[in-house]
Amino acid sequence: MAGAGRGALAYEELKGFEGRAAATAGEGRDPVNAPMIRHWCEALGDTNPAYEGPDAMAPPTMLQAWTMAGLSGHAGRSGAYDDLLALLDGAGYTSVVATDCEQEYLRPLRPGDVITFDAVIEAVSPLKTTKLGTGHFVTTRMDVRADGRLAGTHRFRILKYAPRAPGSGPAAPAGAAGDRAAGEMRDLRPRPVVNRDNAGFWAGVKDHRLLIQRCRDCATLRFPWLPGCNACGGQEWDTVRASGEGTVFSYVVMHHPPFPAFDPPYAVGLIELAEGVRMVSNVIGVPYDKVRIGMPVRLTFLRADDDLELPVFRAVEDGEA
Structure with missing residues (x-):
């Protein structure tokens, strides 16, 4: 011990x-x-x-x-x-x-x-x-x-x-x-908590797919993943694959506290996906002070380390297809 x-x-x-x-x-x-x-x-x-x-x-x-x-x-x-x-x-x-x-x-x-x-x-x-x-x-x-x-x-x-x-x-x-x-642990991003309710989401991320839950009873989309529908209470669901297109609905710039796995300042956005649900993720591709509400973004996957890949959103430049 x-x-x-x-x-x-x-x-x-x-x-x-x-x-x-x-x-x-x-x-x-x-x-x-x-x-x-x-x-x-x-x-x-x-x-x-x-x-x-x-x-x-x-x-x-x-x-x-x-x-x-x-x-x-x-x-x-x-x-x-x-x-x-x-x-x-x-x-x-x-x-x-x-x-x-x-x-x-x-x-x-x-x-x-x-x-x-x-x-x-x-x-x-x-x-x-x-x-x-x-x-x-x-x-x-x-x-x-x-x-x-x-x-x-x-x-x-x-x-x-x-x-x-x-x-x-x-x-x-x-x-x-x-x-x-301990030194190696301090250099790694925190691990996401994967459980029976969200394991399918992380399996999708591993395959470079962003999956959204859809209620089989009322077809309401929901994110983050939940065991039941918050619109009708239905327990059955399937998934749809997000297109990856979205906009910045809101955002914050993280300055403090410092954490060894991150390099502040950086932008964390509430991203409204084209499908209508919202998720929290990093906004990359532009300086943190250039992020704006309404900015178009597109899904990409960030290799954080050998064991962790995360969905993040890259700012779409004007005129970019």
Whole structure:
């Protein structure tokens, strides 16, 4: 182990927690209900009619809300998760930050549904070095059921880490525990988070295609990729290939903070594609101070490093075909 922790911690010991229950036969504190749906929608400003009326469904992203324990906790909570965190604490990885979550929706939740769930420790990463410090990512998977039927899956990932000393760079992992030396990591662009909802988009990028989701029920195009249609709630979709033509709808020029993988100042644009959806990407081909709203741009692909290629937009010169 890198010298961040107070005691030796074998990765095999951490791997032994994978597959162990984090919660068993947990029960939602309340059935799915209209007041919670209304409060959620009001907080987010979501006026979709699918969430109102006698046939209302709950917004899919509320999946975790129905399983939250509150201050009193859940009766079905397993000791394995607490034991894992205590083990990491004892090794000096005393800080924690939530990093990301992934959700899969299998059927709508409606008022009156009774929620139960089971959770498992799905993965513990090898030692990783981040800008915060050195530690381990811990992923739990929760299977959420409504009236006994699987309704969705929620994956939640945290980083348990030892903070780096102020003013110091991240320490390199010991031996094979890290993916790259710290110096090399600082020179790379951050990796995009690829999950089951957006994997098709990144597969398209790999083939130099910019793919837009299209709802099979109402034909609405959407970007970024989402598990369901935000116009009609439809769950089925296909894709259309973007022409690559667009205009700068808005933009910012990044000056600060400096980041070793980038060379500020540079322009980041909100690009309105010819198909009508918008996406955020770099604007290249002109000096940053020459970017303007309404400027025509065209898709190209930037090789950031050996493992990463990104869609960016090059300014189209006047008279350029």
